[in-house]
Amino acid sequence: MIEINQLTFGYTKRNILYDALDLQLKEGNIYGLLGENGAGKSTLLMLIAGLKKPLSGSINVGGHEADHGSAEFLREVFFIPEEMTFPNITVSDYISVLSPFYPKFNHQHFIEMITEFGLSEDQKMNNMSYGQKKKVIISIGLASNTRLLLMDEPTNGLDIPSKSQFRKLVAKYMSDDRVFLISTHQVRDLESLIDPIVIVDNGKVVFNETLETISEKLLFTTAEKVEASDVIYVENGVAEDKVVAMNHSGEPSRINLELLFNAVLTEKTKMNQALPTQQIKY
Template identity: 40%
Template sequence: MEKVVIEKMDFSYPKKALLFEGLDLELSRGKVVGLLGKNGAGKSTLMRLMAGLLKPTKGVVLCDGEMAFDREPHFLDQLMFIPEQIALPDHLKVGEYAKVYRDFYLGFDEIRIQHLLSDFQLGLKERVSNLSYGQQKKLQIAIGLSTRAKLILLDEPTNGLDIPSKTAFRKLISANIQEDQLVVISTHQIKDIDHLIDQVVILEEGKIKLQADLDALEEAFVFGQGAVAPLDAIYTETHLLGARYIAKSQGESEGSPDLEMLFQAVMEGRIQGQYLSTSNPVMQ
């Protein structure tokens, strides 16, 4: 999977107002992309459009130049979509359920699934019906990573996971993603994808307000904190111990971008546009 390209796309549900209008977006392989937005911004719908489960009202969603909605067999072999709500068969054991996916994905990695199930503390002989919601999520994530699909779409994958499992999730995503894969993670729990993603896409009311590589953001801005914010700060949050802020970079850097602060700055219109490593940053 080289890239996903969305061009001039409109979409609305029947008898509903347009959710997306003239949407353009390009995502390339080798990235872990965080898709952020408030509830109702269109994150889950955008995921389903990329998976070919919904058809654009206008425009196209292309995966390596082919219509996602056509859902050709070779496209499905390279696609793994894990929705927020999962319906799993009650009568199967964990090992049997994993075997179902092995039969559908040509690149299914038998060794990887064994390691991932062990890392998530899931036994092969446990019945799926006996798993908690969080355990079911971990099972689906383990299977998704084992398919070696080139396009992996994860919708709210950390919902239902406890803190140790969220830590394990971040480590396993980092350790099991290869350069020929594109992973898109939709979440409203911004802290869960800290130090995991390479690129962030922020949606608001069906529009892309920001698409940025984190290393490009680090070059363009300072995400700092201190007793007071500098006068030229673009965005400021005050608290009892001082202030956190975003300011334009003058060549200095104070660490990785703070995703929660970035999200609030975008919601307030302080930062918008594209900041991509392969192109000049554009601020609108």
């Protein structure tokens, strides 16, 4: 569905953010895009959405080059930014203007979603709180039924019940012919939702793996339950030390995405031993 080949991008030619980045995203998956602050997660989403132009390389989305901005490309991509500005009109009026650009937009599904979020079509968008605006744009994105849905920090501004509703709605409106790519630093909000996990660092994709493979190869537990020689990464705690370890027995464990992220960024050699097909690069 999405093929990024040798992507190079920088805001200046002397300040390169991505250097020959390669990434493939397949339909039917909700990808989690992780990276440190400043790693370029938002920029990568904008590049895929065609909002920025690479210095070199290509981004192909469903057979269309992202930076060409063709009508065929634009009707199959929806981008939910972290920050939003809306006009002084009602939700209903906004939808009447926006929905014609998305031929597969489902108005009934949209109404169901904003109702789930406790909103109505009669509300003025510029009078809404940040969280309410986020709920509207999430609902529009899901109801657009585009093949590609890009979300930048979608749970920012949502309270705890709304985050639960968000996870439920994303799972409900995901389908085998769609790709969702969610950039987030709030991994605990999305641990039960995103799969596979993509991690970017120093201008490269350094990790791209499914939860099934991660669970099969790695063990997330406490230090006293594993041999010291199997420990890949350890995080010291007040009560106990949490670790990522090699999983020799195939014993299942609950994946801790924060631990995984830190292990990928700090323990390249050990992670490559545990996941030899991954070849984490820096």
